Amino acid sequence: MKMPFVHAYTVDLSDKKSINATAKKTLDDVPRIDVLINNAGIVTGKKLFECPDELMEKTMAVNSTSHFFTTKNFLRSMLEKDHGHVVTIASMAGKTGVAGLVDYCASKHAAVGFHESLTSEIRHQQKNGVRTTCVCPFYIDTGMFDGVTTKSPLLLPILKPEYVVECIMEAILTDREYLILPRFCYFAVFAHSFLPSCVFSLISEFYGIDATMESFVGRERA
Numbered sequence: 719m720k721m722p723f724v725h726a727y728t729v730d731l732s733d734k735k736s737i738n739a740t741a742k743k744t745l746d747d748v749p750r751i752d753v754l755i756n757n758a759g760i761v762t763g764k765k766l767f768e769c770p771d772e773l774m775e776k777t778m779a780v781n782s783t784s785h786f787f788t789t790k791n792f793l794r795s796m797l798e799k800d801h802g803h804v805v806t807i808a809s810m811a812g813k814t815g816v817a818g819l820v821d822y823c824a825s826k827h828a829a830v831g832f833h834e835s836l837t838s839e840i841r842h843q844q845k846n847g848v849r850t851t852c853v854c855p856f857y858i859d860t861g862m863f864d865g866v867t868t869k870s871p872l873l874l875p876i877l878k879p880e881y882v883v884e885c886i887m888e889a890i891l892t893d894r895e896y897l898i899l900p901r902f903c904y905f906a907v908f909a910h911s912f913l914p915s916c917v918f919s920l921i922s923e924f925y926g927i928d929a930t931m932e933s934f935v936g937r938e939r940a
């Protein structure tokens with residue numbers, strides 16, 4: 719029986735040279751890449767004037783700019799074979815603004831825009847075998863957003879990582895273009911698209927969205 723194997727590489731996604739060099743190494747070792755998951759992300763959790771410029775730039779680099787370079791490296795062979803899948807792990811912060819998450823929301827809106835344009839580009843080339851999925855979850859209990867709270871745990875629970883992973887696997891296997899979690903967030907995205915912003919702000923306030931980051935701690939840094 720043929721044993722499955724895994725290759726692991728270390729890459730700094732805030733550095734284009736590191737991405738290109740690691741992608742080259744990967745393609746030398748593994749000739750066929752079926753799925754690219756742009757998952758890495760960072761959060762400063764700082765308000766605009768409290769956040770050092772370098773951290774804001776790093777947030778953009780890791781959470782969104784890196785997607786250009788990873789995808790440029792791996793998509794070409796997917797298009798040639800008309801087979802593959804590019805997954806963008808964005809966030810609900812890519813669909814709406816949140817107080818205390820200026821750099822993070824900007825980076826995730828960019829990731830969502832990247833996914834939408836990439837999807838259109840691939841579709842326009844009629845490469846129907848290359849699929850895309852964008853994942854927009856509310857907070858997940860991974861440690862990244864430690865300390866955040868939710869005012870509505872029934873409709874907007876802090877998600878369990880295992881549940882999110884299961885949903886992402888299913889979304890990839892069923893070629894879903896968008897996965898938004900929890901389900902209630904589909905309503906939020908829909909409401910955001912047509913309600914006047916002052917009305918949407920009232921709804922957002924009712925659900926305590928702008929207060930969620932007040933107790934943010936994030937990952938303890940060494």
Ligand SMILES: NC(=O)c1ccc[n+]([C@@H]2O[C@H](COP(=O)([O-])OP(=O)(O)OC[C@H]3O[C@@H](n4cnc5c(N)ncnc54)[C@H](O)[C@@H]3O)[C@@H](O)[C@H]2O)c1
Nearest residue numbers: 729730731732757758759808809855856857858860862863
């Ligand atoms: N945790 C949440 O509440 C939440 C909610 C919505 C979306 N997301 C998104 O889900 C994704 C995964 O987040 P997570 O919750 O598992 O957080 P995490 O902190 O557990 O994982 C983030 C990963 O990104 C890697 N990373 C960070 N900077 C990097 C760099 N410069 N180069 C290479 N790798 C780097 C880290 O090593 C880590 O493995 C992220 O894109 C995040 O923005 C998380």
